[in-house]
Amino acid sequence: DGGITQSPKYLFRKEGQNVTLSCEQNLNHDAMYWYRQDPGQGLRLIYYSQIVNDFQKGDIAEGYSVSREKKESFPLTVTSAQKNPTAFYLCASSGGYNQPQHFGDGTRLSIL
Amino acid sequence: KNQVEQSPQSLIILEGKNCTLQCNYTVSPFSNLRWYKQDTGRGPVSLTIMTFSENTKSNGRYTATLDADTKQSSLHITASQLSDSASYICVVSARNNDMRFGAGTRLTVKP
Numbered sequence: 001d002g003g004i005t006q007s008p009k010y011l012f013r014k015e016g017q018n019v020t021l022s023c024e025q026n027l028n029h030d031a032m033y034w035y036r037q038d039p040g041q042g043l044r045l046i047y048y049s050q051i052v053n054d055f056q057k058g059d060i061a062e063g064y065s066v067s068r069e070k071k072e073s074f075p076l077t078v079t080s081a082q083k084n085p086t087a088f089y090l091c092a093s094s095g096g097y098n099q100p101q102h103f104g105d106g107t108r109l110s111i112l
Numbered sequence: 113k114n115q116v117e118q119s120p121q122s123l124i125i126l127e128g129k130n131c132t133l134q135c136n137y138t139v140s141p142f143s144n145l146r147w148y149k150q151d152t153g154r155g156p157v158s159l160t161i162m163t164f165s166e167n168t169k170s171n172g173r174y175t176a177t178l179d180a181d182t183k184q185s186s187l188h189i190t191a192s193q194l195s196d197s198a199s200y201i202c203v204v205s206a207r208n209n210d211m212r213f214g215a216g217t218r219l220t221v222k223p
Contacts (some may be wrong), residue, residue: 004155035213042116042201042213088157097209098144098163103155 003027006091006104013085013111014079019102021076021107023091031100032074036060037088046089078109086111114139116204126222130213135185135202135219136199138173139210147176148201150216159187192221198205 004025010078010108013019025032031050045058063082068074074093078085089107092101119134137145144163147202148156160169160176162185168177173190189196 006155007121019214040215042119042215044213045211092155098161100146100158100161101156105155106153 004091004093004102004104006089006107008107009105011107011109013109014112015079018079019109021078021089021091021109023074023076023104024072025074025093025102026072027093027095027102028071029095029102031094031096032068032069033092033094034058034064034066034074034076035090035092037090037106039107043090046076072097085109114210114212115204116170116202116206116212116216117215118200118202120140120217121215122175122220123161124220124222125192126196127192131186131191131192131219133187133189133200133202133219135187135204135214136185137183137185137202137203137204137212138181139183139204139206142180142204143207143209145176145178145185145205146203147174147185150201152198159200189219194223197221 007022009063033048034046044060046064047066051053088106090106091104094101116137122151125131146161147159150156159174162178175188178185199218201216205211
């Protein structure tokens with residue numbers, strides 16, 4: 001089945017620790033995105049990548065980093081510089097302009 | 113500032129009833145508008161996508177309308193089912209690919 005896989009489903013971070021969220025897609029999509037979802041708010045864009053080896057900051061990139069070494073993979077690292085990391089993180093991919101985004105089932109990150 | 117406002121914030125209806133969710137936006141220049149359904153703890157799933165020239169689009173019991181002049185869209189759900197309980201998110205894209213998400217409407221369908 002084609003789709004997007006995010007792992008882990010739940011993740012806990014200690015103070016001062018970096019954690020990496022995985023996102024893999026087998027849809028052969030060029031574009032991939034990371035969003036953060038907080039209660040009562042719309043999704044906010046963290047980073048996006050239109051092509052391998054290239055990525056751009058979104059609206060709330062501070063405290064996060066990404067890489068895009070392979071078309072299928074777009075991992076997100078939540079660094080210790082992100083002071084309020086508790087949220088639901090969603091990864092998405094898209095086949096092109098005016099095409100719907102396909103989302104993974106998210107990773108819920110909490111602070112210990 | 114590009115924004116998307118959805119109403120109501122939450123809605124409770126009885127199974128079998130119809131309902132309409134609203135989306136107002138200020139995104140400009142407009143490119144397309146999408147409605148997504150998000151089950152609790154899952155990622156959003158696309159329901160419809162409409163461009164400037166389309167004013168209605170259906171997907172089964174879901175019908176989306178778009179009035180580009182007033183910058184309003186609605187999602188109408190017919191003969192609701194328990195499985196329709198979810199959050200419904202309106203997403204509006206500008207021509208520069210800037211995408212804005214509404215906060216969603218939380219729909220609960222009760223038996």
